[in-house]
Amino acid sequence: MNFLNRFKFPALAGILLVLVFVSCEDELTTIGEGIVGEEPFITDNEVYDVTAMNKKIEAVRTNKLPVYQLGLFNDLVYGKTQASITSQLQLSTNNPAFGNFSQQKEEDETDEATIPENETVIEVFLYIPYFNDQTDTDQDGVVDDLDGAPTDPTNDDDGDGVANNVENVNNTNPLVQDTDGDGINDDIDEDTLGDRFAERFRLDSIYGDRTMPFNLKVERSTFFLRDLDPNSGFQEAQEYFSSQEFSPTFTGEVLFDGNITISDEEILNVVLIDDPDTDVDEVGTISRKRDPGIRVPLDATFFQQNILDKEGDSELLSVTNFKEFLRGIHISMTPTSEELLLLLDITNADIEIRYNHDVVDSEEKDEKVFVINLVTGGGVGLVNGNAVNTFINDEYPSDILNRFDENVNPSRIHLKGGAGSYAEIELFNEGDIAEIIANNWIINEANLVFYVDRAGVTGSVVEPPRLYLFNAETNAPLFNVLTENSTSDTPLGIYLNYDGILDDSDANNLKYTVRITEHINNIVVRDSTNAKLGLMVTPDIRIGGANNVILSGNIENDIPAAPVLTPLSTVLHGSSSENEVKRLKLEIFYTQTN
DSSP states (O other): OOGGGGOOOOHHHHHHHHHHHHHHHHSHHHHHHHTTTOOSEEEEEEEEEOEEEEEEEEEEBOBSOSSEEEEEEEETTTEEEEEEEEEOOEESSSSOOOTTSOHHHHTOTTOTTOOOOOOEEEEEEEEEEBEEEOOOTTOSSSOGGGOSSTTOTTOOTTOSSSOHHHHHHHTOOTTOSSTTOSSSOTTTOSOOOTTOSOOBOEEESEEEOTTSOEEEEEEEEOOOOOSBOGGGTSOSBOOOBTTOOOTTTTEEEEEEEEEEOOOOBOEEEEEEEEOTTOSSOEEEEEEEEEOSEEEEEOOHHHHHHHTGGGTTSGGGSSHHHHHHHSOOEEEEEEESSSOEEEEEOGGGOEEEEEEEEEETTEEEEEEEEEEEESSEEOTTSOEESOEEEEEEEOOOOHHHHTTBSSOBSOSEEEEETTTTEEEEEEOOOHHHHHHHHHTTEEEEEEEEEEEBOOTTOOSOOOOOSBEEEEETTTOOBSSOTTTOOOSSSSTTTSOTTTEEEEEOSSTTSOEEEEEOHHHHHHHHTSOOOOOOEEEEEOSOTTOOOEEEEEETTTEEEEEESGGGGOOOEEEEEOTTOSOTTTSOEEEEEEEEEO
């Protein structure tokens, strides 16, 4: 960022400067003599105390989310959080016909062109993709995170004598010397079939030891997730909160229960075709590649009885009937290590049922796939269907709890994502505002600097990459998107004047700086309300919207939605911190005219 771009001088300052320069041209000597010892402008800064209060969130609305948490997060300050997901299932088509004919046609004995197709489930898989980052700066087919020279497409990562960019063109694996595993390296193997390998991705949004296995359990959900709230006359969406537990009270058959490990490789669907020239060998053809993710087999008998055997029945007739009949699945995860938590986009998850069926005038069976979705939509659109994230939190330590609600100006500010906590902040009082106006200050820059307080914390802490300061009375942002400086449309590349990004250049002085120059000018110059502000962690400052939460004392409130999507937390020096240098204050840089 250009340092000068941080300072936005108001129009009045520009006019005054122009007048001074013009006057100097006209009467340089006279004016020069008159201002010796008297500066027309004084630039200085002033520091103001800030009032803060910690607010604990008891529960937060967690349905209709773009991102869901699954697993165990061990926060060294706030304790453990166990996250599980309960999701509806949705038919990919209403009243599906399995095989080539509908059930009605199969049962029509007068139609000689049809037969009972005897559809039979072969296998069923649940797939949930991980988030990933496929940034490949040099376009050589190897993501930057795995590339030994991410800006040099001619480097040879696997040392097989073939450059990465050449292997990319040949569709061979630039990270493995022998792509097809026949004992002959790619540089001399002339029989390697292209695009027959699993590409590796850089996985994102995984917290903990991803090399350790974890137990995944998938159960049938017996809880009916309503889409609309009956208390509103079915005019508003039903809200579900993070405190609602579904297992074991509202779970039925276990569809999968086993240990799996995280892989950063694509999932390949290999179709085996008989080779007529051999008795044993078969040729493998890749029919589909899917991004890395969770892929586990589900109970085939359950889906035979509840899906294929229901062909033509009322249970599959419509989306509404199906949601009432097969209410969903409950997904839970227990890591074998101290911590492992995944952030998942379940709008791209599905259940694939592979089955075969009889064919008219043939002894061979045909194979087909039927897809059941979890929730769909998302992205820039609305989420269709319902899924709920349950968060089971440890009780906060007593010394932290004592800093909530009743403790104004605490020594520490506690921010935690999910069903965690945030802070309310009040800036200077009306007397300070009147004094600034009377002094005729031009506000060049106004900052709130939040220093991280890691006192008493042992172990590695992942600090949130960014904080979000907002108008707590309206949930509106404090920045103007039309005047903001951005370098990229990414969580840390946008709204850089406002900032709020973690500054870790000095490990002993971690801090977040939030620039609120325009907000202060609105108060001083434009007579805007000196509103109470809110402070939260955020995984992505671009995520807008408000979310309903339940605070201590069963008080409902609306806060920005983004903090629900992250497990990260921090502790900041408060306005009464014993460390005066790092104590929370408002610092204003100004120009005063004489």
